[in-house]
Each structure stands twice: as C-alpha cells, then as structure tokens.
Amino acid sequence: MTTINYINTPEKLTAVCALIREASWLALDTEFLREKTYYPKFCLLQIATPDWVACIDPIALPDLGELFAAIYNPNIIKVFHSCRQDLEIFFQVTGKLPTPIFDTQVAAPLLGFQDNPGYAMLVSSFLNINLSKAHTRADWSKRPLTEAQIEYAADDVIYLCQIYQIIIKKLAELGRADWLKQDFAELSNPDIYHIDxxxxxxxxxxxxxxxxxxxxxxxxxxxxxxxxxxxxxxxxxxxxxxxxxxxxxxxxxxxxxxxxxxxxxxxxxxxxxxxxxxxxxxxxxNQPPIPLHEQGRPTKKTQQQEAILDILTALVRIRAEENSLNPSILASRKDLEALLFNDDNDDADGCPLLHGWRYTMAGKELVGLLKGELVLGIQADKLAIMAAHN
Missing domain, CATH: 1.10.150.80 (HRDC domain)
Structure with missing residues (x-):
C-alpha cells in the first residue's frame, strides 16, 4: 500500500517540493467548497507520481509560494481529470496558470470513450476498480481530516497516475500523442478563468x-x-x-x-x-441591448441548408470511421451548424471543429467543402473527398 504523506508544516512542504522538482510529470487533484461562496475555498491539494503521493493542507499552510513555484516548472507535465475547476483554484491563488497540462477527460475520447467521460468511468474501464462515493459530500474545510478522508482524496491521484500512463501509451500506439497539444494549451488560457x-x-x-x-x-x-x-x-x-x-x-x-x-x-x-x-x-x-451572437443562425433551416449539413455529416462519418471514433465525438449536428452559420470559417470561437485535433481530422476539410475548394464524391464504391476542379 502506498504511504500517503500528509503535508501540514513548512518543513514537510519543503521536503515534498524537492520531490516535485525531480518529477517529469505530476498527477494533481483538489478538494474545495463553494456552496456558500462565489470563489472556491481551497481545502486540499493531492499530488502523486508512481513513486509517492502527498496530500497538502492549504488551510494549515497559508504560504504556498514554494509549492506553486515547483509545480509551475514548465518542464513538468501537470496531469488532471476535468481540470477546469482545479485550474480555477490555481488561477485564484497565484494569478496565473501552469503549463503544460494533460487532461485525461479530454484525451479519453480519442481512445473511443464518450465525450467528457467521468473519472469513475475511466477508473472502472482501465483499472477495473469501482470508486467509493463515501466522502463525495464531505466538508473538506473541517479539521482534522479523518484518515478515511485522506485515503479517499489520495486515491484520486493514485489512480490518475495509472490512468495517465495507460492513456499516453495507447495514444502513442495510435499515433495520436500530439493531437491534443492545442486543446491542452487552450485550457491554460487565463481568459477562461477570468470572469468579466x-x-x-x-x-x-x-x-x-x-x-x-x-x-x-x-x-x-x-x-x-x-x-x-x-x-x-x-x-x-x-x-x-x-x-x-x-x-x-x-x-x-x-x-x-x-x-x-x-x-x-x-x-x-x-x-x-x-x-x-x-x-x-x-x-x-433606456439603452439598446448588446446584440445577441445567435442572430446569425436562423431558427428554421432551409432544405438547402439541411442538405449541406447532411454532406458535412457524411465527411465526419468517413473520418470518424477511419480513426475508429464515434462520429458524435468528432462532431455533433450542433457543431456542424455552428460551422455552417459562422460568418468567417477561419474564426474558431464557438466551434470545436476549428481548433485542436478535430480541426486536423475533419475541420479543415469541412471548411474546404464550405468554401468550394473540396467536393464529396464516389470512388471505387466509397465516398471520397476530392479537390474541386474549377
């Protein structure tokens, strides 16, 4: 059984920071409360590698500068599952975001999982372990934490370590290791966490x-x-x-x-x-409203527009089948509508098909179809995407 290091003194924090600086990647998770606050109340930070695991108590340690300096080392990959709430806390505490990151929730669909799979699903699928829900609603701000709470919190990053290693191996085998770089880079964009x-x-x-x-x-x-x-x-x-x-x-x-x-x-x-x-x-x-962004999208589509969407859907199905993906993971009908009714098909705002691995796999060709640069035809009894001959 892995020994869990509970970090609640400056001396213990310095020791774990030394371990962090030696790591090439870290699995991270947070426990927080926000039922009675606007901002999340940071209650616990869990960190693990294949060699050690630590639960760091930010309530007992008001000065975490040394810790975040170690974590934010750009040579260390930060591994999360569904990282946005965790990164929101990092941004709130430090005013900046760590890079590079890896999010198992974002990566798993490239291995055939549904979009945004839950952590328990991945643990069950990869490790054949059913996660306990005993402390899901625990008050993580109360001290002292019980031994059961600490073990529960530590398990999340212990299993995350194992899941991450499986996922990166499978992505490499499929030649998809680099597909997610842009997706992960966008998750470290401060604009996401700065609420205007x-x-x-x-x-x-x-x-x-x-x-x-x-x-x-x-x-x-x-x-x-x-x-x-x-x-x-x-x-x-x-x-x-x-x-x-x-x-x-x-x-x-x-x-x-x-x-x-x-x-x-x-x-x-x-x-x-x-x-x-x-x-x-x-x-x-007494003042005019800010115009709605949805104004460019018609409430009722014409038969021509429906037909175009059908053609775009055909291309998505082709590329999804080639890559052993569920077509809905690559693009939903709503995604295709966002692409069709986008005034500028080079603007990635609001359409996942215009950035990241989805753009590489299908988005670029979909834009080509809409611009008339590509056509969908039949070759050897199969649908094929070909250059348009003007």
Missing part, C-alpha cells in the same frame, strides 16, 4: 428569447449580480436565481413596490439592494 461581469449574461440560457428592453435589462442585472457576488464572495443564486432574472426582465419593475411583487425575490436582497436594482433596471430600459 459585463459578459456574464452570455452564459444565461434562454436569453435568445428576449429582445429590446427585456434583453437590455437582463444584461444589466446579470452584470450587477456578478459584480456583487464577486465583491461579497457569495453564490450568485443567493442574490438572484436565473429564473428571477427573466421575471425581472419581463415585468420591468420601476420601484421597490414593483420589485417586491416579483415572486421569489429575497427579502434581504430587496431591502439591501432594492433601490440600486430599480435604478439599474430603469437605466437599462
């Missing part, structure tokens, strides 16, 4: 059903909610739930009495922010 309150409305589902004053109001109120949640470090839903944003946008309350009549409004929010919210709503009604 002015753009928070873009994540609100159903916003495309609003127009004019309603859209302007939901944009303004969502920005206010994000700023207030950040400033006070409290969950956004504690201020206004998403459904309340829509009710406010539709009812357009002009004063505190009108706002109080909105079903579900929190009394604390009403008394503390009511006047401010009414002023924001009134101002928003």
């Amino acid at each position: 309150p002015a753009k928070a409305w873009l994540k609100i589902k159903g916003k495309n059903k609003l127009t004019g004053k309603q859209l302007s109001i939901i944009q303004a109120v969502t920005e206010w909610r994000e700023k207030t949640a950040q400033r006070e470090d409290r969950p956004k839903s504690w201020l206004l739930k998403d459904e309340l944003l829509f009710d406010i946008a539709k009812l357009q309350p002009e004063n505190i009495s009108d706002l109080a009549a909105v079903r579900g409004i929190n009394e604390r929010v009403l008394h503390r922010y009511g006047k401010e919210l009414c002023e924001i709503i009134t101002a928003a009604k």
Whole structure:
C-alpha cells in the first residue's frame, strides 16, 4: 500500500517540493467548497507520481509560494481529470496558470470513450476498480481530516497516475500523442478563468428569447449580480436565481413596490439592494441591448441548408470511421451548424471543429467543402473527398 504523506508544516512542504522538482510529470487533484461562496475555498491539494503521493493542507499552510513555484516548472507535465475547476483554484491563488497540462477527460475520447467521460468511468474501464462515493459530500474545510478522508482524496491521484500512463501509451500506439497539444494549451488560457461581469449574461440560457428592453435589462442585472457576488464572495443564486432574472426582465419593475411583487425575490436582497436594482433596471430600459451572437443562425433551416449539413455529416462519418471514433465525438449536428452559420470559417470561437485535433481530422476539410475548394464524391464504391476542379 502506498504511504500517503500528509503535508501540514513548512518543513514537510519543503521536503515534498524537492520531490516535485525531480518529477517529469505530476498527477494533481483538489478538494474545495463553494456552496456558500462565489470563489472556491481551497481545502486540499493531492499530488502523486508512481513513486509517492502527498496530500497538502492549504488551510494549515497559508504560504504556498514554494509549492506553486515547483509545480509551475514548465518542464513538468501537470496531469488532471476535468481540470477546469482545479485550474480555477490555481488561477485564484497565484494569478496565473501552469503549463503544460494533460487532461485525461479530454484525451479519453480519442481512445473511443464518450465525450467528457467521468473519472469513475475511466477508473472502472482501465483499472477495473469501482470508486467509493463515501466522502463525495464531505466538508473538506473541517479539521482534522479523518484518515478515511485522506485515503479517499489520495486515491484520486493514485489512480490518475495509472490512468495517465495507460492513456499516453495507447495514444502513442495510435499515433495520436500530439493531437491534443492545442486543446491542452487552450485550457491554460487565463481568459477562461477570468470572469468579466459585463459578459456574464452570455452564459444565461434562454436569453435568445428576449429582445429590446427585456434583453437590455437582463444584461444589466446579470452584470450587477456578478459584480456583487464577486465583491461579497457569495453564490450568485443567493442574490438572484436565473429564473428571477427573466421575471425581472419581463415585468420591468420601476420601484421597490414593483420589485417586491416579483415572486421569489429575497427579502434581504430587496431591502439591501432594492433601490440600486430599480435604478439599474430603469437605466437599462433606456439603452439598446448588446446584440445577441445567435442572430446569425436562423431558427428554421432551409432544405438547402439541411442538405449541406447532411454532406458535412457524411465527411465526419468517413473520418470518424477511419480513426475508429464515434462520429458524435468528432462532431455533433450542433457543431456542424455552428460551422455552417459562422460568418468567417477561419474564426474558431464557438466551434470545436476549428481548433485542436478535430480541426486536423475533419475541420479543415469541412471548411474546404464550405468554401468550394473540396467536393464529396464516389470512388471505387466509397465516398471520397476530392479537390474541386474549377
């Protein structure tokens, strides 16, 4: 059984940093809480290599500068599973992101798994181990941590080490070891983890059903909610739930009495922010909304557009079969629609087919089809992609 090093003193931290600096790669995971806060509360950092495993206590160690300096060494690969929340903590603590990284959730579909497979699925598939769920809802901020909690947390990186080694071996055997470099590089883009309150409305589902004053109001109120949640470090839903944003946008309350009549409004929010919210709503009604990005995509496609999508789907199926992938992993119908209705097919925003391994495998040819540079034809009783003859 692997000995778990619990790191809760500066001396132990210095010792584990020496081990980190000798590693070529590290498996990492975090435990955190954010039920009562806007920002995640960093509670534990697990690190492992094939030779050792450590659970580092950031609550007991307020100064982690030496640790992050060691981890951020660009010669050390940082291995995660579903890294975004972990990297959000790294970015919050240090103001920057580590490179290079490897994410097993991103890599696994290249080996035939579904898109975004869960960690338990990979552990079961690769190692034939069923993960315990005993401490899934544990309060990781409470001290002391039990021995069972520490073992539970350590297991995640112990198994991650094993999974990583299997995945990179299989990727190399398939000649796909370099396919994910761009995908992983994009995960270390600070823009992903820097939340701009002015753009928070873009994540609100159903916003495309609003127009004019309603859209302007939901944009303004969502920005206010994000700023207030950040400033006070409290969950956004504690201020206004998403459904309340829509009710406010539709009812357009002009004063505190009108706002109080909105079903579900929190009394604390009403008394503390009511006047401010009414002023924001009134101002928003008198200014044009930020245009929706979805405007370029028609709500109902023509028969010609459906036919083009069918042709693009055929190319996807060809390339997926050649590479032993499920076509839905390579591109969904929604992805193809994003490509078709993109005003500039060289702009990767919002379309996974325009970057990373998907672009290499099919995206470049799909763009060629849409530009008329390539055609889909039949050769030797098989579909084939050929250069267009003008």
